[in-house]
Amino acid sequence: MKDLSVNYCGVKYRNPLVLASATPGQDGEGMRLAGAAGIGGVIPKTIGPRQDWAVHPRNGRLFLYKGNGKRPIGMVNLELFTTKTRDEWIEEDLAIAKKSGATMHISILAMPNPEETAKLVEEMQATGLVDLFELNVSCPMPASTVGMHIGKDANRTYAQIKAAKAVSKVPFTVKLTPNVTDMVEVAQAAKEAGADGITISNSIRSFAGVDIETGKPILRAYGGYTGPAIKPVIMRHLTEVARNVDIPISAAGGVSSYKDIIEYIMLGATTVQTCTEVMWMGYNIIPKLLKDLENWMDKKGYKSFEEIRGIALPHIATVEEIAQLPPKFATIDNDICTECDKCIKVCFYRSISKSSDGDYIVDRSTCDGCGLCEQWCPAQAITLVD
Numbered sequence: 001m002k003d004l005s006v007n008y009c010g011v012k013y014r015n016p017l018v019l020a021s022a023t024p025g026q027d028g029e030g031m032r033l034a035g036a037a038g039i040g041g042v043i044p045k046t047i048g049p050r051q052d053w054a055v056h057p058r059n060g061r062l063f064l065y066k067g068n069g070k071r072p073i074g075m076v077n078l079e080l081f082t083t084k085t086r087d088e089w090i091e092e093d094l095a096i097a098k099k100s101g102a103t104m105h106i107s108i109l110a111m112p113n114p115e116e117t118a119k120l121v122e123e124m125q126a127t128g129l130v131d132l133f134e135l136n137v138s139c140p141m142p143a144s145t146v147g148m149h150i151g152k153d154a155n156r157t158y159a160q161i162k163a164a165k166a167v168s169k170v171p172f173t174v175k176l177t178p179n180v181t182d183m184v185e186v187a188q189a190a191k192e193a194g195a196d197g198i199t200i201s202n203s204i205r206s207f208a209g210v211d212i213e214t215g216k217p218i219l220r221a222y223g224g225y226t227g228p229a230i231k232p233v234i235m236r237h238l239t240e241v242a243r244n245v246d247i248p249i250s251a252a253g254g255v256s257s258y259k260d261i262i263e264y265i266m267l268g269a270t271t272v273q274t275c276t277e278v279m280w281m282g283y284n285i286i287p288k289l290l291k292d293l294e295n296w297m298d299k300k301g302y303k304s305f306e307e308i309r310g311i312a313l314p315h316i317a318t319v320e321e322i323a324q325l326p327p328k329f330a331t332i333d334n335d336i337c338t339e340c341d342k343c344i345k346v347c348f349y350r351s352i353s354k355s356s357d358g359d360y361i362v363d364r365s366t367c368d369g370c371g372l373c374e375q376w377c378p379a380q381a382i383t384l385v386d
């Protein structure tokens, strides 16, 4: 019998998919809808006190970054914390969310003074509706004071977790910022302070661009970049932490298909969060992701995610190490080649040419084995071989 459930920080989730802290969980009803769609865990938009710096802009704050294509590759947002009061969450919304049947992973804001953060923990857990906490030290928008300004500093992150953990009666996790050169140092500090788990990661501080008709910025302030384009950046942080710090991880960043969920688990994550995909497709993307995930498990014959957790990690090497491996060269199957010439255009070693009898040939003396032609070939006619 296959079992989709996972145990994260001692708490059971019916499956590893979690609604990340953001607009789809901006109130209890949003969280309930995600839960009704079958998601394993729900996280509300970060709960904190209403203060001037915590108010989000209400005059346009989302920009779909499309690159050159139709479907966006990412999204920039200028959205700060919850617009609901703490009392509304405590008196009403958490109870509505609880009806979802999903694990309640509650996001709270790290306040500049750790004692205030601890107070927030006490107030929220008094509801009896919190299964575990996620401390936000990673929001990339605020100009100062909170969010990543705390989380980029290992000492401040340590002090926050130490104070909050001292009063928390449920497992306590922290959501780290990708806006650092080395997340391992902060993750280590979080573990030493007593964090039970780490979310990797929040959005990337970014700038939406310029409207070239007016010469003005599309969004005037710096925002958080999310969606498929950020996944490689998040996977880098996640693997560095997973290989160096022994602590359960919840992955977040660019999950838009079941394959992303599996990849993150193979890289060591226990739960996997999604936000932008739900914002683009609606809550009904959730059952599709879960069905695809289940079908993949069946196809592979896996009974539990334990069988695949972290299996990709031991294969990660340094570029110096892989440079010692034997070289590979492109080889072209002329029977399936469609003669589009794309391989010739993208070969900057000028190693691919067309022979007088019309076959495409690779000059092994100059081919550098980079693999770009292989990936661009629309007919899959190119492979790298020893």
Ligand SMILES: Cc1cc2nc3c(=O)[nH]c(=O)nc-3n(C[C@H](O)[C@H](O)[C@H](O)COP(=O)(O)O)c2cc1C
Pocket (backbone or CB within 6 Å): 020, 021, 022, 023, 045, 046, 075, 077, 079, 080, 081, 082, 107, 136, 139, 175, 201, 202, 203, 224, 226, 227, 228, 230, 252, 253, 254, 255, 273, 274, 275, 276, 277
């Ligand atoms: C509009 C928007 C609002 C967000 N608000 C929060 C928030 O309140 N707290 C938080 O920790 N993360 C917040 N995030 C970040 C997400 O939880 C998540 O970490 C990030 O979007 C990466 O995941 P994704 O690529 O699946 O969207 C927000 C993201 C978006 C797009």
